[in-house]
Amino acid sequence: MHQWETYLKVHRSRFVEELSEFLRIASVSSLPEHAGDVRRAGCWVAERMRAAGIEHVGIMETGGHPVVYGDWLHAAGKPTILIYGHFDTQPVDPVDLWTQPPFDPVVRENRIYARGASDDKGNMLIPILSVESLLKTRGELPVNLKFFFEGQEEIGSPNLPDFIASHTELLACDMVLSADGGQWAEGQPSLTLGLRGLCALQIDVTGAARDVHSGTYGGTFRNPIHALARIIAALHDTDGRVAVDGFYDKVRALSAEERARLATVPFDETDYRSKLGIDELFGETGFSTIERAWIRPTLEINGIWGGFQGEGTKTVIPSKAHAKITCRLVPDQNPREIRGLVARFIRKIAPSGVTVTVREVASVAEPFVVPEDFQGNQAARRVHRELFGVEPYFVRMGGSIPVCGLFLKHLNAYTVNFAFGLKDENVHAPDEFFRLSSFETGQRAYVRILEELAAG
DSSP states (O other): OOOOHHHHHHTTHHHHHHHHHHHHHBBBTSGGHHHHHHHHHHHHHHHHHHTTTEEEEEEEESSSSEEEEEEEEEOOTTEEEEEEEEEOOOOOOSGGGSSSSTTTTEEEETTTSSIIIIIIIIHHHHHHHHHHHHHHHSSSSEEEEEEEEOOOGTOOOOTTTHHHHOOOOHHHOSEEOOOOOOBBOOOOOOEEEEEEEEEEEEEEEEEESSOHHHHHHHSSSSSSSHHHHHHHHHHBBBBBBSTTEEEEEEEOOOOHHHHHHHHHOOEEEEEEEHHHHHHOOOTTTOOOOOHHHTSSEEEEEEEESSSOOOOOOOOEEOOOOEEEEEEEEEEEEEEEHHHHHHHHHHHHHHHSSSSSEEEEEEHHHHHHHHOOTOOOHHHHHHHHHHHHHOOOOEEOOOOEOOOHHHHHHHHOOOOEEEBBBBSSTTTTTTEEEEHHHHHHHHHHHHHHHHHHHHHO
C-alpha cells in the first residue's frame, strides 16, 4: 500500500466528520436569506484547502455568490489541471418528506444523508482530501493544480461568464477535472462526453385590467388562460417535434458511429417507465429514448399559473396567466439565438384580444461536447478500469453544467467529468445521500488520475 493510501485509510473517520461539518452549512444559493450561509460555506472550503497544503487560497468576489481559488504550481514541465466543483445546494422543500432535518447530517448503512451530500459537497471535498494525502506523505504533487469552487452553480452560475472572461490568466490550464457529476451505477463507471445547453423564458398574458366575474363577463372577451393554453399547444407538433421556426437549423447531427456507441449503453424501457410511474413514453419521432434525453434539443413547460388556486370554486376570469419555459440545447445551437427564436414565434402565434409579453430569463448554458479520444478522457478511462475492473460507458447527459462551456470558450480547456455520485442518491430531492464507499473510492481515484496525467 502506498503511503498516500495509508494516509487516506488512517484519516477516514476524520474525513467523514469534516464532510458532516461541511454539510451542516445551509448554503442554498437560490434563497436570499441563505446568502450568508453560501459565503460561510466558501470560507469553510478555503480553510480546508489551506489545511490540505494548497497555496494562494482566497475568496474571490463575483458580484453574486463568491468563488474560492487556490493552487499548487511546483511541478515543472508537467501539465496544469484545474479542479472544479460547487459548494452551494438546492433548496430543501418539501421539508416534511425528509427523514431527518436536511442540514443535520446522519450516517446510516454506510451512507451520509443531508442536502448537498452527493451534489456536490461530498464530491467536491474528495480532490481536496486526495491532494492532502499526497502533500502530507510525499510533499509534492505529480502535476500543477488549480482549484476553482463556486457558490452559484445551482442557480445557473450567472456571474461566472464575466468572472472567467476577466480571469483567464489566473485560471489558465491544460484541462479541467469536474468534481460535479457521477457514475453510471455501483460497480459501473461512465465518462460523460456531452452536456446539453440551456435557455429560459417566461410568458405573461394579460387580458382585462382586473379579475372579473365569470358569470357577468364570461364569453365576451378572451380569457388569458385560454390564450396561454393555445400558445403552449402550438409550441410542438403532434410528433413531439418543436414547432418553433428555425429551432433545428443548427443542430449538429450525430454520426452513425456515435449513435451506435450510445446504443451500447444498457436501457430498460420497462424499468424506466416504472420508475416514472407512467404507462408509455413519448417524444420526437426517429430517435431512441436515450437519444431524446441526451442528444436532441427540447422545449419544456416548467410551470404554468393564473387565476384562482385555492380549494373549491371561485367564478372568476383572471386578468393574467403565466408560463415558464426552458429549452435544452445541443451543439451547435446558440442559447441566446434560440431564446430569441422562441420569443419571436410566441409573439407571432399569440391570439388577438390579449397582450402577450415574453421575458428572456438570465439562465444560459452553452452545449458542451468533449472528444472521446481526448487525453483526459483516456486517463480517466484507465483509472476507472483499474478501480472498477470494467470499461466505463461513454455517455451524454441531458442536463447542463454551465461552467463547462465557459471553460472551453474562455480557457480553451475541455472538462472531464470525474465525480462519483450515483443516480439513486436523491439529488435535489428529500433524503439526499452520498455513499461513503464512493467517497473513499473517489479519493483513491483522484490520486490515480493525477498520476496518469503526469505520465502523459
